[in-house]
Amino acid sequence: MAESTPKTLVMKFGGTSVGSIEAMNQVTRIVQSTRQEWQNLVVVASALNGVTNLLLETATRSAQGDRSAYLGAAQQLQTRHEEMIDALIPDPARAALVKSQVSEWVSEFSARCQAMAVLAEATPRAMDAIASLGERLCVRVLAEVLNSAGIPASPVDATELIITDDNFQSAHPDLAATERATRQRILPLFARGEVVVATGFLGATPEGIPTTLGRGGSDYSAALLGAALPANDVWIWTDVDGVMSADPRLVADAQTIPQLSYREVSELAYYGAKVLHPKTIRPVIEAGVGLRVCNTFNPTHPGTRLVSDSNSTDGIVKAVTAIRGLQLITIEGRGMLGVPGVAARTFGAVAATGTSVPLITQASSEQSICFAVPVESARSVLAALQNTFAYELASRDMDRIWATSEVVIVTVVGAGMRNTPGIAGRIFSALGEHKVNVIAIAQGSSEVSISLIVDAADTRSAVQTLHELIVR
Ligand code: ASP
Numbered sequence: 001m002a003e004s005t006p007k008t009l010v011m012k013f014g015g016t017s018v019g020s021i022e023a024m025n026q027v028t029r030i031v032q033s034t035r036q037e038w039q040n041l042v043v044v045a046s047a048l049n050g051v052t053n054l055l056l057e058t059a060t061r062s063a064q065g066d067r068s069a070y071l072g073a074a075q076q077l078q079t080r081h082e083e084m085i086d087a088l089i090p091d092p093a094r095a096a097l098v099k100s101q102v103s104e105w106v107s108e109f110s111a112r113c114q115a116m117a118v119l120a121e122a123t124p125r126a127m128d129a130i131a132s133l134g135e136r137l138c139v140r141v142l143a144e145v146l147n148s149a150g151i152p153a154s155p156v157d158a159t160e161l162i163i164t165d166d167n168f169q170s171a172h173p174d175l176a177a178t179e180r181a182t183r184q185r186i187l188p189l190f191a192r193g194e195v196v197v198a199t200g201f202l203g204a205t206p207e208g209i210p211t212t213l214g215r216g217g218s219d220y221s222a223a224l225l226g227a228a229l230p231a232n233d234v235w236i237w238t239d240v241d242g243v244m245s246a247d248p249r250l251v252a253d254a255q256t257i258p259q260l261s262y263r264e265v266s267e268l269a270y271y272g273a274k275v276l277h278p279k280t281i282r283p284v285i286e287a288g289v290g291l292r293v294c295n296t297f298n299p300t301h302p303g304t305r306l307v308s309d310s311n312s313t314d315g316i317v318k319a320v321t322a323i324r325g326l327q328l329i330t331i332e333g334r335g336m337l338g339v340p341g342v343a344a345r346t347f348g349a350v351a352a353t354g355t356s357v358p359l360i361t362q363a364s365s366e367q368s369i370c371f372a373v374p375v376e377s378a379r380s381v382l383a384a385l386q387n388t389f390a391y392e393l394a395s396r397d398m399d400r401i402w403a404t405s406e407v408v409i410v411t412v413v414g415a416g417m418r419n420t421p422g423i424a425g426r427i428f429s430a431l432g433e434h435k436v437n438v439i440a441i442a443q444g445s446s447e448v449s450i451s452l453i454v455d456a457a458d459t460r461s462a463v464q465t466l467h468e469l470i471v472r
């Protein structure tokens, strides 16, 4: 009888899921029980929560010439990992071995910070070498914790798996090279029955220089490895019950969304719901790998399943999110009517200030263009626009360029809205009933989301009102 093909699962644990002794125990229990069903298992781990920040802040201070910044940080790194080792690795010889590995990486950290202090500079490449240490420390401890619990496990640095370009701090993976390297390194470990404990966040150039995929990039690492192997499923373990229908701090009865399409979750990620790193989705859809978001601290909860766009139907409105801290900038004037190039010049000037624009609307009268920018950029964007349009302003072809007070973008997401006439009407009448004034609107051409700009003071009431439209 032919053996069934072994099932492969990639599970990613974020910083809070590995950040304490109790959390590590919980991860061990989850790996233990998952192994009953999944023969091939890759665990992708982030650094312990707070460690990446500590590494990068210390490196920055070192580069500013603070020659002793690393001392306290090195001590903290050593102590925090050693406490876990003492609590979770009972065998003295094994514990000593992992401690010596921790010391090695911590010494590397100290040496790199000292070098930065001497050179008084922090190149992106040097920052990545330092940032990579958090995950490297974590996987050594975690793999040995699993071994101590009787689960054969090997730590692997993703510098050996994920091959990227040299765009340090936000490197782009080479998918073909990643697939080759990943399969070559991991399949033999699977064959030996080992759980692979891989670092999130990291990759390396073809020459082996460490890179990172950008902050929060461990989700992306899991997706890349899942696509490369390929895995049947990728599970992102976090500290909430999957993707929520709204921020529970704003809406008391926010609930887990059982099923979301890839397109819906992309809109959510874009509109500020911080559950999945936005780049996570593409590699898994393209490889046909399943994706699930679940809670390390509530592992029996099913969490959220992500499904292909065509398979998702239930629910019209599924989630409501808010991006805060924005101001709307408006350029208006009758002289703009039919004049080509105003929009291009506007966004050229905005781009030159290094500001990214989350929302744009233009009325068909063409007498104004309106867009959102982060509060901290509003002043420099206004100045850049006054400068660009100095001639038009002087000749009165353009009347004025101005910014509102602080606003938020509230976005309603749900693929079912596409086939539901009247949903926009329901949105506006609900907001009207609750006396929320809508300053501007935008609908993406995907029709999977509608975004509204409201005054910052109306955030809570807008989100709560729209959340009531979720039909279950
Ligand atoms: N440790 C990295 C960070 O804090 C990557 C991650 O957590 O996903 O950004």
Ligand code: MG
Binding pocket: 014, 015, 046, 216, 217, 218
């Ligand atoms: Mg994260």
